[in-house]
Amino acid sequence: MYTVYCNGSTVGQELLNIKYGYSNRRSWITGRQKILYALLFIGCPWFKERLTDIVNILHLTQWHQQINKCIKWIENSLKLVTVCNFMLFLNRGGYINIIERLLGIQSLYPHSQNIRQVSFEFMTRELLWNGFSEFLFFILPLVNLQKIKNTIKRWTNRKTENIKTLCQRSDQDLKSCAVCSDWPINPHEIGCQHVFCYYCLFSNYKADPGFVCPLCNYGIEDETSLKPVELT
Ligand SMILES: [Zn+2]
Numbered sequence: 298m299y300t301v302y303c304n305g306s307t308v309g310q311e312l313l314n315i316k317y318g319y320s321n322r323r324s325w326i327t328g329r330q331k332i333l334y335a336l337l338f339i340g341c342p343w344f345k346e347r348l349t350d351i352v353n354i355l356h357l358t359q360w361h362q363q364i365n366k367c368i369k370w371i372e373n374s375l376k377l378v379t380v381c382n383f384m385l386f387l388n389r390g391g392y393i394n395i396i397e398r399l400l401g402i403q404s405l406y407p408h409s410q411n412i413r414q415v416s417f418e419f420m421t422r423e424l425l426w427n428g429f430s431e432f433l434f435f436i437l438p439l440v441n442l443q444k445i446k447n448t449i450k451r452w453t454n455r456k457t458e459n460i461k462t463l464c465q466r467s468d469q470d471l472k473s474c475a476v477c478s479d480w481p482i483n484p485h486e487i488g489c490q491h492v493f494c495y496y497c498l499f500s501n502y503k504a505d506p507g508f509v510c511p512l513c514n515y516g517i518e519d520e521t522s523l524k525p526v527e528l529t
């Protein structure tokens with residue numbers, strides 16, 4: 298409403314570079330028209346919302362039922378008129394809603410329109426990238442990235458440390474997770490001397506059942522071999 302008062306167009310119209318005006322007289326919306334527009338646009342819904350209060354203030358409670366019926370009737374007729382107006386708009390263009398038709402204002406271009414120059418090279422590139430990104434968004438969730446990452450890691454990191462028994466575990470092994478190298482949170486083990494965070498181990502195992510210890514390539518036989526570390 299404020300933008301209509303200042304510029305003679307709503308925010309959406311301003312984005313589209315159009316303004317309210319009279320198509321036959323070739324002039325823009327006047328101050329009086331703006332006030333009428335505000336009254337119809339804000340006043341009518343406000344009146345409807347505050348009807349009960351107004352009726353109470355004016356001590357017309359005995360007429361309340363009749364007034365309500367009247368308002369309902371007006372509302373229904375307005376809906377019908379709106380539909381008719383919209384049909385007319387679709388058929389001939391011009392006034393989108395009843396308020397515009399009542400005031401005789403239309404959305405017009407302030408400047409005459411030039412023929413649009415479309416760069417087909419740019420448009421094709423844009424369409425191509427759009428299609429490509431949509432394809433990627435569709436395909437990415439279907440790819441098990443964790444499994445691919447683990448396979449590549451195993452492939453590049455073939456050197457195998459001697460697998461030590463659990464008794465040979467050093468203090469250093471207990472202090473760092475074999476996956477994230479941080480202090481292990483809720484430490485778990487798979488059978489080698491290394492220790493894993495609960496999250497690091499289970500997220501890797503769930504994504505890739507062929508997960509092996511990244512430090513010594515010790516394999517997991519089944520889920521029962523994933524156990525919490527017992528500190529004695
Ligand atoms: Zn970890």
Ligand SMILES: [Zn+2]
Pocket residue numbers: 475489490491510511512513514515
């Ligand atoms: Zn290990």
